[in-house]
Amino acid sequence: xxxxxxxxxxxxxxxxxxxxxxxxxxxxxxxxxxxxxxxxxxxxxxxxxxxxxxxxxxxxxxxxxxxxxxxxxxxxxxxxxxxxxxxxxxxxxxxxxxxxxxxxxxxxx
Amino acid sequence: xxxxxxxxxxxxxxxxxxxxxxxxxxxxxxxxxxxxxxxxxxxxxxxxxxxxxxxxxxxxxxxxxxxxxxxxxxxxxxxxxxxxxxxxxxxxxxxxxxxxxxxxxxxxxx
Numbered sequence: 001x002x003x004x005x006x007x008x009x010x011x012x013x014x015x016x017x018x019x020x021x022x023x024x025x026x027x028x029x030x031x032x033x034x035x036x037x038x039x040x041x042x043x044x045x046x047x048x049x050x051x052x053x054x055x056x057x058x059x060x061x062x063x064x065x066x067x068x069x070x071x072x073x074x075x076x077x078x079x080x081x082x083x084x085x086x087x088x089x090x091x092x093x094x095x096x097x098x099x100x101x102x103x104x105x106x107x108x109x
Numbered sequence: 110x111x112x113x114x115x116x117x118x119x120x121x122x123x124x125x126x127x128x129x130x131x132x133x134x135x136x137x138x139x140x141x142x143x144x145x146x147x148x149x150x151x152x153x154x155x156x157x158x159x160x161x162x163x164x165x166x167x168x169x170x171x172x173x174x175x176x177x178x179x180x181x182x183x184x185x186x187x188x189x190x191x192x193x194x195x196x197x198x199x200x201x202x203x204x205x206x207x208x209x210x211x212x213x214x215x216x217x218x219x
Contacts, residue, residue, distance in 0.1 A: 043210035
């Protein structure tokens with residue numbers, strides 16, 4: 001079993017749709033959590049950090065459930081420009097970072 | 110401009126010919142790390158460094174070496190490359206947990 005598992009996707013949604021991605025992690029020593037976005041084999045870029053209390057940035061909402069070892073990302077009102085691969089990342093305090101395999105989102109007109 | 114710079118960006122080489130991929134950051138970050146990305150396998154951590162002269166193995170360190178003699182540089186060394194090291198490599202640095210990535214180095218070993 002992988003340390004970080006994401007929804008396999010791909011997700012194909014129409015513009016304006018709401019889409020949710022899930023990610024589970026197995027290392028209980030995990031301390032920090034992030035969602036990254038990666039476009040077409042370019043470098044990943046931070047989308048948002050994930051906090052225990054949940055956090056929102058415009059159309060994006062991230063949530064963390066430490067008890068269930070589960071992270072989610074919700075995208076509301078999808079835009080064409082949201083088409084990308086979304087990576088869940090889990091870090092330990094010791095510096096180890098583990099990426100999920102990514103979920104590909106395609107937003108269609 | 111704050112950035113992580115990797116070189117070379119593209120390289121085709123042959124089995125056994127030693128190569129080094131350089132990584133340099135200008136953000137005074139203490140943490141640096143190397144990843145490889147392969148289709149269907151996502152990004153996997155090769156080595157990381159919490160600070161100068163401190164390096165640790167990630168998930169897939171076999172066949173790679175690193176050094177961290179200066180804060181800004183974290184080269185990845187392939188002493189004897191093999192075809193299974195053909196991959197897309199990313200270097201990243203961080204101070205607060207957010208990783209800043211280089212543009213990637215696409216390596217092909219024939």
